[in-house]
Amino acid sequence: MVFVFTWLRAVLLFYRSIAPFMLGISGLILAAVLLPALHEGWGEGLLPGLLLTKLATAPVVWYLSEQLRPGQYWFYFNLGVSRRRLWSGVVALDGLLFLGGVLAMRAGVA
């Protein structure tokens, strides 16, 4: 239980450092694809494809993050959190935020 709590806090902290990239990509997908689709009336059924597109961008952010900040993990390692656990949490959180964005946009347009 203690570890799960530490992991969640580590994921939130780490997400803050990459949020500009992750949220930027989400915003781009929503604004460039979903919003016009909803306005033109063909937005229904787009969600799985958009979510997959969003998930497919995670490796790009991961790669850039590794290249630009190779020493960023030491604090998380000292909390007992590995790279894999950190990134799996970040991808899940980002996916949920993206999903929230999609639903909010749908509700806003409807």
Added chain:
Amino acid sequence: MSPAGPQVLEADGIQVAFAGRQVLASIYLRVQTGQIVGLLGRNGSGKSVLLQTIFGTRTVADASVRVNGRRVVPAFRQPGLLNYLPQEPLLPPSLTLRQAARLLGVDLGAATARFPELRTQFDCRIGELSGGSARLLQTLLLLHADTAFSLFDEPFSGVMPVHVETLADEMQRLKQRKGLLLTDHRHAEVLPLCDVVYLLHHGRLLKLEGNVKEALRDYGYLAH
């Protein structure tokens, strides 16, 4: 220290080569709670690689890291076992010291009790501190964290002499409950602290006994 007695951290079977050059070849290292163990070696001898391999963030095939005979790879995933101070900044830039201490489970007031001038910096982010203060505070955070072992890669780097002396006293005091493995080129400060001294020399880890300074001169680590 564990109520069941001292804990013993051992590492061996570590072989690392870079571009065909064998950096680590014949390694056996032992640290016990209640001990400060010094790891010396020339630049590029593989000290940081060895520490990171023991910590478990560098994967080395056949590496064996054990605590009381039980394999613990990767060691950093074992709760309360060990922590590691890298040469580069430890803390994320967005985090204040107070937040970092809370996440690490450290009482920041107690950790800095011997350094009252640092108390005004608890709400600073690491990038807002001087290099020496940042290094000292990061070392103190890990030193006071509740782990059985701490691995320190150049903890005295950039720290002013008066703080080095106090930090060394803190290490001596806290070794009562944990084992410390440290590497630092400030041998004048490190050697008096250590119960055991190892030298990494051409990929081999040599345990120095007897006249340590003379041995360091013989192996070309010291000039005089």
